[in-house]
Amino acid sequence: MNVAIYCGSSFGNDIIYEESTRILAKKLALKKLNIVYGGSLQGLMGIISNESLKYNNMVTGVITYDLVTKEIENKNITKIYKVDTMNERKAKMEELADAFIAIPGGYGTLDETFSVLTAAQIGHHEKPFAFYNINGYYNKLIDFLENCVKEGFIGKSFVDMLIISDDIDEIISKILSYKAPKNKWVK
Template sequence: MALSSVAVFCGSSFGTSPAYAEAARLTGRTLAERGIDVVYGGGHVGLMGAVADAAVEAGGRVIGVIPRQLDDRELAHHGLTELHVVESMHERKQLMADLSDAFIALPGGAGTLEEIAEQWTWAQLTIHAKPSGFLDVAGFWTPMREMLDTMVGQGFVRAEQSGIVSFSDDLDELLTMLAAPPAWTDKWGASTAETPSP
């Protein structure tokens, strides 16, 4: 399938390695240059801001979704194509999911992990049929890849569902993976083809 919009989950800090900011800027710029809308958490700080700034500078459409509590702290980016201010984190994630064809996690903390894990879970339950990917910058997500192998090996994730998430240290390769038609079954064996994305 052709990707028209991708949600990017990432840190509101820059982290300790310059590679993280470089990957954030590359992601924003690449999506913009491919005509893919960037959907993200709406902030101007950290890796979030780097993704948005790079996409805007490359002429892309950037859609931010930020909870009012964070907007009130003046953390919102006001140079975006669209900025949606919502009332809660739950509304933020739902709207980002509705606006996106796929999801990418860059390095980040608990919030980043929680956001990508929720979309992974929704696909597993066929609430939607949208894939998630981890851009493994400088090995940041390697432990997560190993954790998935453990989940499959210990019987908590079906092997057929492991394709819901992809891992790569190469953005082009990851985008190719995310654009492939969904091929997994849900947790109880129904095909994703039976549950079209909203």
């Protein structure tokens, strides 16, 4: 099973993000859940890839040609795909992954997250998506999504389908037992 990890090319302002990313890498490797990620050596992306390699886990990166030098491609990973655009990067990661976990990150992480969630909502895939809610990082985003339900712009089942936890064992367990909701267009 391949798990796409969406995360920042920065470390964040609290060491807990690095520490939790190291734990994530170890626990995924112990369950033989391979990593698909953005291919960078920078920030949390570097932590997830290098820590995963320490545990002999397979790590596949997907990076755009123009980010190879900016984000600094991790040349030590198992496999790398180089693509022309960010949209191609997202599509390739979605294709390669059987599940998705968002850990703290910025615009890129959020872009990847909402691309995958939109695809799930309209039935393009039935893969689980988890927020590894380190240090309550995603609390306000979850509040916003719940408000979208309240205001009638997102169906409740599409927020309920999200796996949200600061416990990686719980996330892995829920990923492995995930059942997708009916897509938006199925009555």
